[in-house]
Amino acid sequence: MPLTPTPGSDAVLAGMTLVPGAGLAADLEEYINRVADYLANGHTYWKPGILLPVTRGGHGGSTAAQARTNLAAPWDAVGASGAPGGLKFTSPGFDRISLEAPGIAFPHTLAYLTDIPGAPDLSSRVAKSGDTMSGNLDVPNLGVSGSIFNSGMSSVVSGYVAVYRDASGRIGLSPSTRRAKKEIKAWAPNLQALLAIQVVTFRYRAELFDKTDPLRRDAPIEVGLIAEDLDALGLTWLVYYDAEGLPAGVHYEKLALALLPIVQDHEARLTEAEVGLDGVLARLDTLEGARA
Numbered sequence: 001m002p003l004t005p006t007p008g009s010d011a012v013l014a015g016m017t018l019v020p021g022a023g024l025a026a027d028l029e030e031y032i033n034r035v036a037d038y039l040a041n042g043h044t045y046w047k048p049g050i051l052l053p054v055t056r057g058g059h060g061g062s063t064a065a066q067a068r069t070n071l072a073a074p075w076d077a078v079g080a081s082g083a084p085g086g087l088k089f090t091s092p093g094f095d096r097i098s099l100e101a102p103g104i105a106f107p108h109t110l111a112y113l114t115d116i117p118g119a120p121d122l123s124s125r126v127a128k129s130g131d132t133m134s135g136n137l138d139v140p141n142l143g144v145s146g147s148i149f150n151s152g153m154s155s156v157v158s159g160y161v162a163v164y165r166d167a168s169g170r171i172g173l174s175p176s177t178r179r180a181k182k183e184i185k186a187w188a189p190n191l192q193a194l195l196a197i198q199v200v201t202f203r204y205r206a207e208l209f210d211k212t213d214p215l216r217r218d219a220p221i222e223v224g225l226i227a228e229d230l231d232a233l234g235l236t237w238l239v240y241y242d243a244e245g246l247p248a249g250v251h252y253e254k255l256a257l258a259l260l261p262i263v264q265d266h267e268a269r270l271t272e273a274e275v276g277l278d279g280v281l282a283r284l285d286t287l288e289g290a291r292a
Contacts, residue, residue, distance in 0.1 A: 054070050162174070191262060191265055194262055198226075200225070201221050201222065203220070206219065227250050
């Protein structure tokens with residue numbers, strides 16, 4: 001009586017050769033050994049649709065995506081489209097590449113380019129520490145943790161403004177309009193403190209110069225002010241401080257504000273003296289006229 005399902009049907013689907021019904025008993029050992037070879041070749045001769053679970057050395061997936069998920073393997077396809085939870089590279093322009101990766105918050109982290117020329121306004125590349133470039137570096141935001149050097153600055157003769165750096169290191173302009181200010185009040189500085197400001201000569205210490213700078217060994221004589229002295233006079237508005245609250249430098253650009261109240265005070269005193277002198281001269285003229 002034939003068995004159901006027919007024995008060997010799965011083997012046929014897997015590509016195995018069946019033992020012929022009319023085979024010789026003497027060949028039975030060879031047929032058994034061939035079946036052993038099929039088993040040794042593993043999934044090569046598995047029936048289609050059979051999935052070996054991860055716990056038994058398989059991936060348990062019928063698609064590549066399922067297999068990656070089951071094995072917790074990262075997405076290895078890199079392209080403009082990317083995939084959920086995988087890597088995605090795009091180009092926002094300016095010779096830059098945007099990288100989106102698992103664990104990195106949107107918007108994309110921008111990666112430096114290495115050896116990718118081609119931008120019309122960039123004749124060199126900035127890829128790592130020590131690299132240089134010429135031309136224009138046109139990016140929305142640029143962060144520099146080291147020093148910035150520019151030996152080729154051109155002169156500006158119109159429309160120029162002063163640039164400042166705030167405590168966070170951001171560079172920008174300082175607005176000075178009523179639109180940007182509130183609680184505007186008249187200011188009465190300590191004139192005696194301003195008059196006590198002492199201008200000094202000095203040389204900068206060698207460690208402030210670059211090691212290759214010849215001025216390191218023979219710094220020139222400079223003229224200026226001492227931040228600690230201004231702080232001691234209470235002129236804190238003329239001083240900027242470091243992160244520890246210690247005087248770090250002088251706001252030389254504000255010295256004009258220090259001169260204005262002094263000049264105004266002297267002008268008021270001079271006007272008052274002139275009025276008094278005119279009165280004295282008028283009385284003298286009156287006395288001389290009476291004597292005559």
